[in-house]
Amino acid sequence: MAEKNEDIGFKKDTVSKLLSSFFKEDKTRLSGDATLLVAEMLKVFVREAAVRSQKQAASEDCDQVDIEHFEKILPQLLMDF
Amino acid sequence: MSDDKDETQQRLKAAIHFTVGRLCQKTGEDHRRGFSRQAVAAIAETAFRQCDVFAKDLEAFARHAKRSTVTSEDVKLIARRSTALSIHIQNKTEELNQEKKSTGKRKSRDTEEESKE
Numbered sequence: 429m430a431e432k433n434e435d436i437g438f439k440k441d442t443v444s445k446l447l448s449s450f451f452k453e454d455k456t457r458l459s460g461d462a463t464l465l466v467a468e469m470l471k472v473f474v475r476e477a478a479v480r481s482q483k484q485a486a487s488e489d490c491d492q493v494d495i496e497h498f499e500k501i502l503p504q505l506l507m508d509f
Numbered sequence: 510m511s512d513d514k515d516e517t518q519q520r521l522k523a524a525i526h527f528t529v530g531r532l533c534q535k536t537g538e539d540h541r542r543g544f545s546r547q548a549v550a551a552i553a554e555t556a557f558r559q560c561d562v563f564a565k566d567l568e569a570f571a572r573h574a575k576r577s578t579v580t581s582e583d584v585k586l587i588a589r590r591s592t593a594l595s596i597h598i599q600n601k602t603e604e605l606n607q608e609k610k611s612t613g614k615r616k617s618r619d620t621e622e623e624s625k626e
């Protein structure tokens with residue numbers, strides 16, 4: 429059975445550890461809600477990247493989404509975020 | 510000591526890569542166009558780096574508000590550039606608040622998770 433889009437996501441624990449590793453100060457903490465929201469942001473980011481890359485591949489009549497397609501949409505994606 | 514940190518980063522990268530792979534697979538299924546391994550790896554790497562950007566911004570916003578804990582208010586700020594994204598995050602925040610109100614269980618589960626760490 430195909431999984432619903434809502435089921436796939438980043439684990440709270442992973443996001444929490446990841447963000448903490450990037451903080452510059454030791455004292456910076458992360459609330460539970462913030463972690464879940466960042467996980468959601470990341471999911472949207474990846475989904476946007478995937479869908480836009482896919483559309484790019486489609487516009488070039490390609491059967492597979494390759495790295496070039498992702499590279500072409502990357503600048504706009506970063507600006508939109 | 511630095512080896513441990515590298516190992517942790519590697520494991521986190523792998524975790525990100527895994528979920529990115531699944532999301533790409535789902536998108537590929539929906540549009541009947543598969544993603545090359547390179548494409549998935551590139552998206553995963555970019556997502557990983559985007560986390561760094563998020564983290565630095567969140568830390569700065571919290572510090573600006575004279576807090577040491579990053580909250581949902583800070584996350585709302587990083588979503589400000591896109592109206593649709595902003596609204597989506599706001600809705601998610603309200604969803605989380607609703608869940609907290611309806612089941613007090615969530616908070617105790619949260620603290621359970623934290624003490625396990």
